[in-house]
Amino acid sequence: xxxxxxxxxxxxxxxxxxxxxxxxxxxxxxxxxxxxxxxxxxxxxxxxxxxxxxxxxxxxxxxxxxxxxxxxxxxxxxxxxxxxxxxxxxxxxxxxxxxxxxxxxxxxxxxxxxxxxxxxxxxxxxxxxxxxxxxxxxxxxxxxxxxxxxxxxxxxxxxxxxxxxxxxxxxxxxxxxxxxxxxxxxxxxxxxxx
Amino acid sequence: xxxxxxxxxxxxxxxxxxxxxxxxxxxxxxxxxxxxxxxxxxxxxxxxxxxxxxxxxxxxxxxxxxxxxxxxxxxxxxxxxxxxxxxxxxxxxxxxxxxxxxxxxxxxxxxxxxxxxxxxxxxxxxxxxxxxxxxxxxxxxxxxxxxxxxxxxxxxxxxxxxxxxxxxxxxxxxxxxxxxxxxxxxxxxxxxxx
DNA sequence: ACAAAAACCGACTGATCATTCGGTTGGGAC
DNA sequence: GTCCCAACCGAATGATCAGTCGGTTTTTGT
Numbered sequence: 001x002x003x004x005x006x007x008x009x010x011x012x013x014x015x016x017x018x019x020x021x022x023x024x025x026x027x028x029x030x031x032x033x034x035x036x037x038x039x040x041x042x043x044x045x046x047x048x049x050x051x052x053x054x055x056x057x058x059x060x061x062x063x064x065x066x067x068x069x070x071x072x073x074x075x076x077x078x079x080x081x082x083x084x085x086x087x088x089x090x091x092x093x094x095x096x097x098x099x100x101x102x103x104x105x106x107x108x109x110x111x112x113x114x115x116x117x118x119x120x121x122x123x124x125x126x127x128x129x130x131x132x133x134x135x136x137x138x139x140x141x142x143x144x145x146x147x148x149x150x151x152x153x154x155x156x157x158x159x160x161x162x163x164x165x166x167x168x169x170x171x172x173x174x175x176x177x178x179x180x181x182x183x184x185x186x187x188x189x190x191x192x193x194x
Numbered sequence: 195x196x197x198x199x200x201x202x203x204x205x206x207x208x209x210x211x212x213x214x215x216x217x218x219x220x221x222x223x224x225x226x227x228x229x230x231x232x233x234x235x236x237x238x239x240x241x242x243x244x245x246x247x248x249x250x251x252x253x254x255x256x257x258x259x260x261x262x263x264x265x266x267x268x269x270x271x272x273x274x275x276x277x278x279x280x281x282x283x284x285x286x287x288x289x290x291x292x293x294x295x296x297x298x299x300x301x302x303x304x305x306x307x308x309x310x311x312x313x314x315x316x317x318x319x320x321x322x323x324x325x326x327x328x329x330x331x332x333x334x335x336x337x338x339x340x341x342x343x344x345x346x347x348x349x350x351x352x353x354x355x356x357x358x359x360x361x362x363x364x365x366x367x368x369x370x371x372x373x374x375x376x377x378x379x380x381x382x383x384x385x386x387x388x
Numbered sequence: 389a390c391a392a393a394a395a396c397c398g399a400c401t402g403a404t405c406a407t408t409c410g411g412t413t414g415g416g417a418c
Numbered sequence: 419g420t421c422c423c424a425a426c427c428g429a430a431t432g433a434t435c436a437g438t439c440g441g442t443t444t445t446t447g448t
Contacts (some may be wrong), residue, residue: 003425019299021215025406035427040407042425105213105298108364125366152375155367156354160379163353163360170302172319173349181346185354189379197395219436229397234437236395395444405434412427418420 004042006032012053016100020050051116054107057098058120062127064091069131077139078190084131085161085186089175092165103169129154139190146191157189198236200226206247210294214244245310248301251292252314256321258285263325271333272384278325279355279380283369286359297363323348333384340385351383 010032014023025046029036043049068087074080092099101107102124111118132154139145147153164182168175204225208217219240223230237243262281268274286293295301296318305312326348333339341347358376362369 019213019215019303021213024404026404036407037409037428038426041427046406103299108366109213112365121366149375152372153379155361155372156358156375156379159357159361159372160350160354163357164350166357167349167353171306172302172315178346178349178353181343181350185347185350185383188382188385191382218434220434230436231398231438232396235397240436390448391446393444393446395442397440397442399439401436401438403435403437406432408431409429410427413425415422415424417422 003034003038007034007039007042008053011049012097015050015053016097019104020106054117054120057101058124061098061124065131076142076144077135078144080135080138081190082183082186084135088161089165100169103166129158132158157186197228197232201228201233201236202247205243206291209244209247210291213298214300248311248314251295252318255292255318259325270336270338271329272338274329274332275384276377276380278329282355283359294363297360323352326352351380
């Protein structure tokens with residue numbers, strides 16, 4: 001199991017940082033110390049290796065989010081959404097490679113032809129959107145949030161947060177300095193007046 | 195000039211839809227009808243071809259935005275920002291290939307080592323952000339917009355709009371159905387109460 | 389009309405790639 | 419002790435790639 005895990009770990013880094021096509025199996029072999037044949041013993045081919053990585057990305061992101069959601073306590077729905085936004089930004093920093101992989105184009109391209117890949121991606125995005133929506137619906141009930149379409153509002157909110165996270169990824173602007181403005185915008189979108 | 199333009203046009207499509215690495219010069223040669231040597235007569239190498247494309251992407255996007263900004267008339271700053279958001283979404287649809295190229299990871303990777311590439315990207319994003327900021331500043335003056343940090347608000351707004359546009363690109367969710375919610379969120383962020 | 393330059397051609401090259409295969413090793417079951 | 423299977427190895431393979439080069443055609447300036 002040791003070599004297999006080493007391959008998975010190194011491949012996650014390489015696929016994220018360099019991309020699928022520009023990661024070579026020989027480089028992966030050199031880095032992990034595993035022979036070329038060993039990689040193909042554990043994984044049918046390069047695409048299969050990628051799918052295995054995407055699967056663990058899905059599992060780890062969703063488990064992190066759900067874990068956070070269980071332990072965190074919120075005063076109301078608005079508070080929950082703010083907590084989720086903050087946690088998402090934190091997660092994008094601590095699981096940099098995994099998010100980098102999701103911010104690449106290859107997974108979505110592969111999803112066009114590979115249903116398994118598509119299901120992983122949908123699971124990730126639906127899971128994340130669900131948490132946003134949950135907070136919004138709670139906020140509607142306790143009057144801390146005002147909106148008529150919880151799902152759509154969740155999507156706009158998510159697009160905003162993920163867009164800011166991507167600014168970081170691209171090294172164009174620093175997301176940290178946007179944090180205050182992002183939270184303020186979030187509160188305004190949700191309609192709380194203070 | 196004919197062959198050169200044909201190469202540029204076809205390469206823009208291929209780089210956008212398939213990516214830099216997964217676009218081969220032989221495929222480009224086959225599609226355009228230009229011999230392999232002809233491509234390298236017009237462009238030093240594959241990277242040089244890419245930079246030429248990115249340059250025209252920058253020029254065409256910025257000229258479209260500035261053109262729109264000149265002809266459009268706004269009642270106030272809030273109106274202008276709304277117009278810019280709508281126009282940006284429209285542009286992302288009508289210049290699909292160009293935006294797809296910008297939504298890929300390769301340009302930003304190349305920008306890490308190639309200053310020319312980085313300057314093109316910065317020019318595009320700064321140009322777009324400037325237009326958002328312009329509307330916000332106008333809105334502050336005419337009291338249609340309330341915010342203390344125009345540039346940061348512009349960035350958050352841009353991240354949101356671009357994030358929604360990317361949902362489309364990834365074929366995960368349909369941006370059209372989010373338009374109303376996006377505009378509503380935009381108005382709320384800018385602080386206008388109606 | 390003609391010479392020089394620019395556009396164009398396609399076969400060739402060496403490097404790199406994902407994947408295969410025949411064989412070796414090591415540890416658990418009986 | 420020996421059978422078995424999974425983990426592991428690394429040389430070999432055929433395909434594909436970006437880029438080169440020597441030569442031909444077309445355009446342009448005068």
